[in-house]
Amino acid sequence: MTSLSFMECLASPQSDCFASPSFWAPLALLAILTAVGFVAWRQEVVVFRRLRRRSLLAAASVLTVSFAAISTIAVVDPEAITTTDTSPFSQTAWAVALTSLGAGVTLLAGALSLALGGRLAKLMSRRAAQSNLRLIIAIDGPAASGKGTLAKRIAQHFSLPCLDTGLLYRAVARDVVDQGQHLNDVAAAVAAAQRLNAATLDDPALRGPAAGDAASIVARIPAVRAALLDYQRRFASQPDGAVLDGRDIGTIVCPDAPIKIYVTATPQERARRRHIEHTQRGETVPYETVLADILQRDARDSSRDIAPMEPAADAARLDTTSLDADAAFREALKIIAAKKA
Numbered sequence: 001m002t003s004l005s006f007m008e009c010l011a012s013p014q015s016d017c018f019a020s021p022s023f024w025a026p027l028a029l030l031a032i033l034t035a036v037g038f039v040a041w042r043q044e045v046v047v048f049r050r051l052r053r054r055s056l057l058a059a060a061s062v063l064t065v066s067f068a069a070i071s072t073i074a075v076v077d078p079e080a081i082t083t084t085d086t087s088p089f090s091q092t093a094w095a096v097a098l099t100s101l102g103a104g105v106t107l108l109a110g111a112l113s114l115a116l117g118g119r120l121a122k123l124m125s126r127r128a129a130q131s132n133l134r135l136i137i138a139i140d141g142p143a144a145s146g147k148g149t150l151a152k153r154i155a156q157h158f159s160l161p162c163l164d165t166g167l168l169y170r171a172v173a174r175d176v177v178d179q180g181q182h183l184n185d186v187a188a189a190v191a192a193a194q195r196l197n198a199a200t201l202d203d204p205a206l207r208g209p210a211a212g213d214a215a216s217i218v219a220r221i222p223a224v225r226a227a228l229l230d231y232q233r234r235f236a237s238q239p240d241g242a243v244l245d246g247r248d249i250g251t252i253v254c255p256d257a258p259i260k261i262y263v264t265a266t267p268q269e270r271a272r273r274r275h276i277e278h279t280q281r282g283e284t285v286p287y288e289t290v291l292a293d294i295l296q297r298d299a300r301d302s303s304r305d306i307a308p309m310e311p312a313a314d315a316a317r318l319d320t321t322s323l324d325a326d327a328a329f330r331e332a333l334k335i336i337a338a339k340k341a
Helices: 006-011 015-019 021-043 045-076 088-131 147-158 166-178 186-194 209-218 222-236 249-253 267-280 287-303 325-340
Strands: 135-140 162-164 241-246 259-264 316-319
Touching: 021 088, 045 088, 135 147, 135 249, 147 162, 147 241, 147 259, 147 325, 162 166, 162 222, 166 186, 166 209, 166 222, 186 209, 186 222, 209 267, 209 287, 222 241, 222 249, 241 249, 249 259, 259 325, 267 287, 316 325
Parallel strands: 135 241, 135 259, 162 241, 259 316
Antiparallel strands: none
16 A cells, blocks of 8 residues: 555545555654643743744745745746756756755744644643632622621631721721821821731720721721721732722722622611621610611712722622521622632
């Protein structure tokens, strides 16, 4: 059986092609070169680029020479292209030109195979890097929406540090009051933000509703937000990532966070939850008063000129009105899994 060449099989496919070593040899060579490009990129990008550049230059040089030779023969002795009835020199020149063209095409195919291997390695490396990116989870939402509880559970689930950014503003407000200054005193609030001691964020007094109301006042001051922004971003830049909850995490603090969740609930449901907290602490506060405070806080947080409370355009919304803490946690995990996929 006559062995068919690769070019013959391409020009006229036959069943014998697949049994011909001459057909598979070039394909095997291209596969090997692809693998070489893959390994070269993985081992040393500089070596890969040098190898790719040299192979492309070699292919371009050979192809240029072969096309020049073919063009010259076509002008000087065109019969050499269409017939064998010509001078031995022309026949030899034509054969050399065709061989050179074949070599150039082979070199070009090899260079492209190297490039393909490198491209595959690069894509795989990028995908692996993306899967290992810091897991920054931004959780925003209004007061009593359940975002604080949810953030802690998510952080515990993924073994990540958690920051309730609202505590920063509560601590600033606390320090302003402790200094005997008014909460609307811009200079006093900025000074308190600049000298904030993170070790005091576990102060139980920061958890009360009064601290929350005071925090929303100092949070309206642009210079205070600017002073605390760097602290929040440094917290988010930890090696493994972090969970941050607040009101402008997904929009201002971590706008590039891969996972953003905006947690909300109706004002009535949030007031009900906050009213229960008052009752559990032995505080007698009418539900109507709590609801009025919630609505006032929402208006203040969403209408401030700097970093108003609003969901990021790419944030997933999680309405917890009819969800308990466990159900909200399960829904949040579904959102995170979908975002990571």
